[in-house]
Amino acid sequence: MSGFTVERSDKDDISVLYISGFLDLHTVPKFEEAVQNLVNETHFKIIVNFQKLDYISSAGLGVFMGFIEEIREQEGDIVLCCMSDRVYKVFDLLGFPALFKIVSNEEEAMQKFNSAG
Amino acid sequence: MKRFNLRSYLPIILILIISLIAFIFDVLKFYSSVDIQSWSYIHESLAFINMVVYYLYLRKRPLFKETDVKTIIKNFGVLLAALYILVLLNKQFLSGDFSGGAFPLEPDNISSLVYANSMSLIAILFFIPMLLLIRNLITYKYKKRTKLYLTGAVGLTVFLMAWTAVFKIAPDISFDFSLNDTNSILTLISNSVFMLSLLFFFILSTHTSWVTHLRKREKASFFILSAILIWLIIYIYGFAFDQAVPAHSIALGIFTNSAWLFLTFYSTMAGLNLMMHLPTARIFDRKMNEISSLHDLSRAISVDTDFHSIVHLVIEMSADVLETNFTWLEVYNQEEQTSKVTASNRLTQREIAALSKHSNHFINNQIYSEKKVVVINEFTKDSPYQQIKFWKKEIESLAGVPIIGSDGNLFGILYTAKTKRYGFDPDDVNLLEAYANQAAIAFENAELMAKSLERERMEQELQIAREVQMRLLPQDTADVPGLQVETLTITAYEVGGDYYDFYSISDRGLGLIIGDVSGKGTSAAFYMAETKGIILSLAESLTRPAEILKKANKILYPSMEKKAFISMLAARWDADTKILHFARAGHCPVIHYASASKNTILLQPPGLAIGLDEGRIFDQILKETEHQTAAGDILAFYTDGLSEARNKNDEEFGEQRLCDVIRENAHLDAEALKQAIIDTILSFLDGQALHDDLTLVLLKINDLK
Numbered sequence: 001m002s003g004f005t006v007e008r009s010d011k012d013d014i015s016v017l018y019i020s021g022f023l024d025l026h027t028v029p030k031f032e033e034a035v036q037n038l039v040n041e042t043h044f045k046i047i048v049n050f051q052k053l054d055y056i057s058s059a060g061l062g063v064f065m066g067f068i069e070e071i072r073e074q075e076g077d078i079v080l081c082c083m084s085d086r087v088y089k090v091f092d093l094l095g096f097p098a099l100f101k102i103v104s105n106e107e108e109a110m111q112k113f114n115s116a117g
Numbered sequence: 118m119k120r121f122n123l124r125s126y127l128p129i130i131l132i133l134i135i136s137l138i139a140f141i142f143d144v145l146k147f148y149s150s151v152d153i154q155s156w157s158y159i160h161e162s163l164a165f166i167n168m169v170v171y172y173l174y175l176r177k178r179p180l181f182k183e184t185d186v187k188t189i190i191k192n193f194g195v196l197l198a199a200l201y202i203l204v205l206l207n208k209q210f211l212s213g214d215f216s217g218g219a220f221p222l223e224p225d226n227i228s229s230l231v232y233a234n235s236m237s238l239i240a241i242l243f244f245i246p247m248l249l250l251i252r253n254l255i256t257y258k259y260k261k262r263t264k265l266y267l268t269g270a271v272g273l274t275v276f277l278m279a280w281t282a283v284f285k286i287a288p289d290i291s292f293d294f295s296l297n298d299t300n301s302i303l304t305l306i307s308n309s310v311f312m313l314s315l316l317f318f319f320i321l322s323t324h325t326s327w328v329t330h331l332r333k334r335e336k337a338s339f340f341i342l343s344a345i346l347i348w349l350i351i352y353i354y355g356f357a358f359d360q361a362v363p364a365h366s367i368a369l370g371i372f373t374n375s376a377w378l379f380l381t382f383y384s385t386m387a388g389l390n391l392m393m394h395l396p397t398a399r400i401f402d403r404k405m406n407e408i409s410s411l412h413d414l415s416r417a418i419s420v421d422t423d424f425h426s427i428v429h430l431v432i433e434m435s436a437d438v439l440e441t442n443f444t445w446l447e448v449y450n451q452e453e454q455t456s457k458v459t460a461s462n463r464l465t466q467r468e469i470a471a472l473s474k475h476s477n478h479f480i481n482n483q484i485y486s487e488k489k490v491v492v493i494n495e496f497t498k499d500s501p502y503q504q505i506k507f508w509k510k511e512i513e514s515l516a517g518v519p520i521i522g523s524d525g526n527l528f529g530i531l532y533t534a535k536t537k538r539y540g541f542d543p544d545d546v547n548l549l550e551a552y553a554n555q556a557a558i559a560f561e562n563a564e565l566m567a568k569s570l571e572r573e574r575m576e577q578e579l580q581i582a583r584e585v586q587m588r589l590l591p592q593d594t595a596d597v598p599g600l601q602v603e604t605l606t607i608t609a610y611e612v613g614g615d616y617y618d619f620y621s622i623s624d625r626g627l628g629l630i631i632g633d634v635s636g637k638g639t640s641a642a643f644y645m646a647e648t649k650g651i652i653l654s655l656a657e658s659l660t661r662p663a664e665i666l667k668k669a670n671k672i673l674y675p676s677m678e679k680k681a682f683i684s685m686l687a688a689r690w691d692a693d694t695k696i697l698h699f700a701r702a703g704h705c706p707v708i709h710y711a712s713a714s715k716n717t718i719l720l721q722p723p724g725l726a727i728g729l730d731e732g733r734i735f736d737q738i739l740k741e742t743e744h745q746t747a748a749g750d751i752l753a754f755y756t757d758g759l760s761e762a763r764n765k766n767d768e769e770f771g772e773q774r775l776c777d778v779i780r781e782n783a784h785l786d787a788e789a790l791k792q793a794i795i796d797t798i799l800s801f802l803d804g805q806a807l808h809d810d811l812t813l814v815l816l817k818i819n820d821l822k
Binding site: 025057058059061062063065066069093094095096098099 | 633635636637679680681682684702703704705706721723724725726729730734738757809
């Protein structure tokens with residue numbers, strides 16, 4: 001199937017992960033590793049940009065659940081942005097908007113951190 | 118037992134008796150001065166018979182068939198030494214004076230007569246086994262005409278023995294004769310035969326191929342030994358046999374002379390050959406070791422599948438054959454980009470640990486990037502490889518060979534190091550590469566083995582998961598008056614964790630649970646089992662779908678992995694009111710086809726999947742809704758395996774297609790509708806395999822009550 005890539009860019013203390021392609025059971029380890037690296041480096045303010053993501057499976061959603069608790073304990077957060085309707089539908093179906101901040105663009109995501117202090 | 122012994126000694130006794138007869142004959146002749154021609158022929162015949170009997174006796178001895186070069190040479194040496202001892206003893210007690218001037222000489226007195234007899238016996242007893250031993254050396258490797266030369270040499274010697282015994286002309290190579298003289302012609306014949314036999318002896322002397330296959334050390338020690346042997350052999354004839362044996366028997370004298378000449382030839386040639394082989398002995402040894410070690414290795418690889426024992430064998434052999442001081446093998450980890458020492462020779466634990474820690478040393482990186490051999494024959498002060506000296510200062514030369522698999526991927530590096538400079542020539546490197554290739558095969562075998570084991574394990578797990586899933590799903594569809602119920606489950610290759618169940622089935626309606634566990638395989642099957650147990654026990658006491666889901670979330674949340682969750686939908690349809698009560702915990706919406714409007718709508722009340730939150734947010738968000746249905750209406754519950762089923766072009770089946778097919782086939786009964794949906798999905802997939810389980814539950818409210 002199609003591949004998956006993740007790129008990282010740090011802006012001050014906020015790290016943005018740009019993900020693209022297919023995030024499913026087979027590509028999840030790659031994404032997990034990227035998030036794990038951020039946590040290891042004590043980067044707890046994370047934005048995940050979904051702009052180029054074509055598909056996400058339930059296993060892909062599991063990654064966020066796997067880390068969110070630890071990150072929030074460290075007063076960080078994961079903010080999700082720039083989702084296509086198709087991807088948002090998956091998040092919405094499972095009720096994720098109640099658990100995560102999902103915004104439409106990166107600036108807004110930045111503000112979520114800045115306003116939170 | 119005793120009889121048997123006697124029989125085996127019979128030939129020896131016979132030889133002694135014959136020798137005794139010959140001796141008596143000699144004594145009689147000495148004292149009587151009667152010379153009868155025919156008697157001398159009998160005497161010669163007796164000597165000849167003695168030799169034949171002794172030869173036949175030896176045929177049955179292990180010596181006759183000995184093929185081991187070392188044993189042959191040892192036996193030869195022992196025989197020669199014993200020969201000297203006996204000859205010396207003989208000389209000590211008897212006088213060996215002969216006179217007469219002409220050939221053959223006559224014994225001077227009774228003492229020299231005894232001396233001649235005993236020497237002759239000694240000549241037979243020792244030369245024949247010595248010749249047999251040499252014959253075994255010659256036949257170490259049969260060449261085209263070896264047999265011919267052997268037969269020729271023996272035949273000519275026997276002929277010469279008989280000829281000389283009859284005509285009493287000593288053969289020589291002077292060719293001093295005139296054609297008119299009969300005697301001269303006889304001499305010519307005997308000399309020619311003698312010359313020819315010498316030629317055969319010489320040819321046979323070149324049959325020393327056994328020398329080639331000796332080890333280096335054996336070659337050296339045998340060379341020294343051969344020098345002594347040659348001297349002893351050359352000396353023995355003049356020392357012991359020259360006059361004494363012909364004085365006893367002419368035939369025997371010829372035999373002794375020929376045998377001595379041959380032994381001298383052969384030992385000289387063998388000694389020369391040994392000497393010539395000395396400079397190349399080391400290289401020859403190396404090549405032999407190389408061949409045998411590679412042979413052993415490839416055999417080990419084909420028989421032994423244990424990766425570690427093969428790696429150790431590779432290490433041992435390269436250390437052995439290349440005579441290196443330190444050898445080790447670093448295994449490369451592709452993902453971590455590190456290497457680890459898995460086997461080593463003469464390295465301490467601390468040194469290994471230090472190597473593994475600094476595995477990204479310069480040489481490793483060079484080999485990894487270039488995939489080529491690195492040979493360092495000298496560590497100069499400014500050498501970029503200096504750091505290896507910091508690790509182990511004894512190392513003066515080093516070679517590292519990449520272990521590369523058939524598809525070009527790198528498994529590791531085989532390192533060897535020596536404590537002397539210039540320890541590795543191109544030959545050594547070639548051999549190291551051969552070892553590395555063998556190691557690569559072992560690596561590949563191990564990898565294939567691991568893969569097939571892993572696959573087998575996964576297959577087994579999947580089988581278990583499938584069985585669990587099939588047992589968990591209801592075996593019969595619910596039977597409720599006024600309602601048609603149809604279910605469909607298509608499982609994917611990897612079990613997807615789809616689940617549905619009915620509860621509280623009665624004339625008044627039924628309860629339905631449909632869910633999808635995140636993840637796949639055994640873990641999904643495990644959560645399914647847990648969920649089923651909990652839901653069924655909750656449904657005993659609780660009737661409202663939202664309550665069942667809330668309670669299920671509270672119970673399941675603590676026992677679930679952080680990453681895992683379950684989307685679930687609980688519904689209850691009331692037969693009297695035809696009202697559908699349901700709550701959706703992150704599950705796919707319900708499709709409702711209303712027969713009045715002939716339209717489908719998606720019912721998607723808010724709700725969070727089970728296992729994401731301990732209950733606070735879950736309970737707050739989850740909303741239970743009511744929905745009025747009517748006769749002819751259809752309710753479809755499904756999992757995302759259906760809506761997300763993808764075809765070759767990566768298109769999703771989607772809710773819209775499902776709604777369309779329901780609407781278009783709403784007039785059919787539930788069973789026919791299900792078939793229509795299956796047909797639509799199958800034609801959509803067009804042979805493409807499902808990547809997730811697919812579940813569909815259809816409820817059709819009957820028109821007529």
